[in-house]
Amino acid sequence: DSLMIAANKSYLAVFDGLEEIRPGVSYVRILQLLTEEGIVDTGDSPPADWRAMMTGRWQSPSPDPTVIRLWNGQYIKLIDQRGHGGDVVSLALNITETVRYEKELKKARERAEAANRAKSTFLANMSHEIRTPMNGVVGMAELLRDTTLDEEQKLYVDTIKNSGEALLVIINDVLDYSKIEAEKLVLHPEPFDLERCIHEVVLLLQPVARDKSIEMVVEYDLFLPTVFVGDPGRIRQVLTNLLGNAVKFTSRGHVLVRVVGMQHEGSTETQLHITVEDTGIGIAAEKVEHIFGEFNQVEDERNRQFEGTGLGLAISEKLIKLMGGTIWVDSEEGVGSCFGFRLALETDDTGPEEPLGLPEHLKKIMVVDDLEVNRLIMGKQIEAFGLKVHCVENGPQALEMLDDSFDAIVTDHNMPGMDGLELARLLKERRDDLPIILASSDPGAAEQDPAFALIRGVMPKPTPRRMLLRHLAALEAEQRPQVDRLPSAVASTPSAQSRPMRILAAEDNKTNQLVFEKMLKSLDIDLKFAGNGIEAIELYQKFAPDLIFMDISMPQMDGKEASERIRVIEGQGISRVPIVALTAHAMDGDREGILAAGLDHYLTKPLRKVEIISMIAKYRPDDARAIIPENVQAPA
Ligand code: ADP
Numbered sequence: 361d362s363l364m365i366a367a368n369k370s371y372l373a374v375f376d377g378l379e380e381i382r383p384g385v386s387y388v389r390i391l392q393l394l395t396e397e398g399i400v401d402t403g404d405s406p407p408a409d410w411r412a413m414m415t416g417r418w419q420s421p422s423p424d425p426t427v428i429r430l431w432n433g434q435y436i437k438l439i440d441q442r443g444h445g446g447d448v449v450s451l452a453l454n455i456t457e458t459v460r461y462e463k464e465l466k467k468a469r470e471r472a473e474a475a476n477r478a479k480s481t482f483l484a485n486m487s488h489e490i491r492t493p494m495n496g497v498v499g500m501a502e503l504l505r506d507t508t509l510d511e512e513q514k515l516y517v518d519t520i521k522n523s524g525e526a527l528l529v530i531i532n533d534v535l536d537y538s539k540i541e542a543e544k545l546v547l548h549p550e551p552f553d554l555e556r557c558i559h560e561v562v563l564l565l566q567p568v569a570r571d572k573s574i575e576m577v578v579e580y581d582l583f584l585p586t587v588f589v590g591d592p593g594r595i596r597q598v599l600t601n602l603l604g605n606a607v608k609f610t611s612r613g614h615v616l617v618r619v620v621g622m623q624h625e626g627s628t629e630t631q632l633h634i635t636v637e638d639t640g641i642g643i644a645a646e647k648v649e650h651i652f653g654e655f656n657q658v659e660d661e662r663n664r665q666f667e668g669t670g671l672g673l674a675i676s677e678k679l680i681k682l683m684g685g686t687i688w689v690d691s692e693e694g695v696g697s698c699f700g701f702r703l704a705l706e707t708d709d710t711g712p713e714e715p716l717g718l719p720e721h722l723k724k725i726m727v728v729d730d731l732e733v734n735r736l737i738m739g740k741q742i743e744a745f746g747l748k749v750h751c752v753e754n755g756p757q758a759l760e761m762l763d764d765s766f767d768a769i770v771t772d773h774n775m776p777g778m779d780g781l782e783l784a785r786l787l788k789e790r791r792d793d794l795p796i797i798l799a800s801s802d803p804g805a806a807e808q809d810p811a812f813a814l815i816r817g818v819m820p821k822p823t824p825r826r827m828l829l830r831h832l833a834a835l836e837a838e839q840r841p842q843v844d845r846l847p848s849a850v851a852s853t854p855s856a857q858s859r860p861m862r863i864l865a866a867e868d869n870k871t872n873q874l875v876f877e878k879m880l881k882s883l884d885i886d887l888k889f890a891g892n893g894i895e896a897i898e899l900y901q902k903f904a905p906d907l908i909f910m911d912i913s914m915p916q917m918d919g920k921e922a923s924e925r926i927r928v929i930e931g932q933g934i935s936r937v938p939i940v941a942l943t944a945h946a947m948d949g950d951r952e953g954i955l956a957a958g959l960d961h962y963l964t965k966p967l968r969k970v971e972i973i974s975m976i977a978k979y980r981p982d983d984a985r986a987i988i989p990e991n992v993q994a995p996a
Pocket of ligand 1 (some may be wrong): 600605606607609638640641642643651669670671672673674766783
């Protein structure tokens, strides 16, 4: 019936001796007295509302605890418990002390936060103020370095410059950290090429790594898109931090960056998982949890030799958090560390990835770009498609390297000296069958150039891997002249001479001999075969070839040994015969060994007709006939 049955003294004390408050009084009346007598302070809510609220609460099957404030500033927490028979036990706790304490804490916290923000703002401003003149110092030192100085002066200038740069790094760290703290750091998301970003950071750290003989490896998941929407500057900063640390704390072994990702069906977001693994000093288990804190460095005798602010990881963690990701570390002391972060980024790619096949004839691509990072990335991407690639720095080098082994050229547009379109013009004069793909940061401008007609495709720069693949896949075989074009020198040479060029091919495998013979059947040459190294030496002496093709692995005597012996015989006064090695393995170390044995060139199997013919054309002596018979038209 909501009538009071009993109450203790403490409970009654609140009502300060009010007569009516005794057993039998109803709950509604108690609420009325509380408001009418001004015992309770209802704050902003009108007394009637407060009473309605309290009645509602009272009637609910299990009322939530509530706190009321009394006229004298005391706080009472009411905990009401309904029993089985419908009776209610009401507990009133005086929590005034606790509430006051909480308020104090809250105020103190607000004050601390404000002070911290002020500190951060101050640091940010200071860093900025210091940075500006420091740039002047470093910049001027750099200019001074280029004037005439003696050795001692150079040393002084270099010290100024290096110290200035070191200071700038520290200031930048402090600046970033305080910006994040002061909540002033804003992300600027835009489409960017993640793979490229990683390679750029690796390239930046390469000199340090090279000095320490640490290998740096990037493993970018082949099936992952490369262009995402994110803040490239900040992502690069995190990568620079993690990679920089990895290189710093590693003295031998490797640093490996691995990028894998997952795209959920129907979502344009990719879950990226990026790890930086090193084989360095590692971090002790008890210290691992602290290293993301600011100014925290693992201090021990091994570590003290390393410089740093101890802010890098704190900043990285905050940046990754700001981007909605997580960062972590796994490390074992003395074995190495693996730092990783997870990020969900929007993919900026077009549509679903249907598999693209490359045309059969496409085997070797030339890449022309003046920037090393571009050559590196494009080279790696093309290699990842299973093609051979050769990178050069500029147009003249491209023209010099050009031979029939290349099936396509990917060239940069803007390059100092000769630009990509100028190069296209010159390339077309040499080999008009060669498809040229242009990578341009300004495709619109490229289209205005008359030389644009010579270009098979234009790609924007930086080029997502997928787009590069699309362009290469579009180089259909039928667009390429059926007959491999021969170097112009082959056909244009007068052919009045009487004797054909003598060629010796050492090859133990009969089928390969046949293939070789068939490839060259249209040529006007004198071709002889040797079945092993010993025969090759014999024939070399009897036949006096103008050129030798030498298989490397042969029974009885291999190609290397045979070549060495031929060189010894030549040492006795006969002119040097060019020897071209033919080998099945394109192994790196092989090449040096083969060339050291006295061979001049190196062709890998499967042999390509054009490669063989250009070698022959290259070494045709003046007294031998043209290798193309007169009645056969040289293919255009
Ligand atoms: P800093 O490198 O400027 O000292 P960081 O915040 O980047 O600051 O790193 C904090 C500390 O974490 C380093 O001083 C080092 O003790 C430890 N640490 C970071 N990365 C590695 C790593 N790859 N291997 C071993 N220790 C590391």
